[in-house]
Amino acid sequence: MPEICSESWQGRALVVGGGGIGRALSSELARRQPSLLVTLATRQPLSDREWSVDLQSPDSLSQLTEQLSDDSHPLRVVINATGRLHSPSYQPEKRLQHAEQSALLDSFAINAAGPLLLAKSVEPVLNRDTPFHFASLSARVGSIGDNRSGGWYAYRGAKAAQNMMLRCLSLEWARRLPLATVTLLHPGTTDTALSKPFQSFVPKEKLFSPERAARHLLDVLMQQTPSDTGRFLAWDGQAIPW
Known part of the structure; x- marks a missing residue:
């Protein structure tokens, strides 16, 4: 398998997610890779x-496929930076009795199904002979092997499900799109709205700005090649147990 170095990244890059990390990734990727046309896609x-793209809307995803099909720039990179840990209607569960069907389904729709359906929507425009990176933000708390505290049923379960789905995707694409690389990335605890209610438990030196998280994530992503596809990696490049 040929090595795919970061210098060869040309075409369109699509970063999905308008939160702090998504916007920082979009800016940092454009700075590092001037040959890429970097586009941010978000619900608003x-x-x-x-x-505009909404990963929970089949119509929106179909429109994304059409938009990419009409694009003169070959799709080179897709980074999914969407995710939800809490909402006005629910918080991470501290014990079993806090688990609610509505929160479980919402978390799985956004954190697990969303990334896979995004991959499905971009697949029709991919070329077997063109290098391509698909990366999605996961979380260390989605690791089954690393889980030592429990709780957070919806978020942990949905991130673990995303890991399995994209691991399956990496194996399928390895057969059908041998130059594609699928990577799951843990950004570390980052100063965004997602982590805001829980930052008091995080040492200051371990709370990353979105810009720092983006730099770390791209450092890792740009080292990945098709022979590495399907890995689950932390911001520092270390493998995380499934």
């Missing part, structure tokens, strides 16, 4: 340069 675009 803030400018005409951003694309």
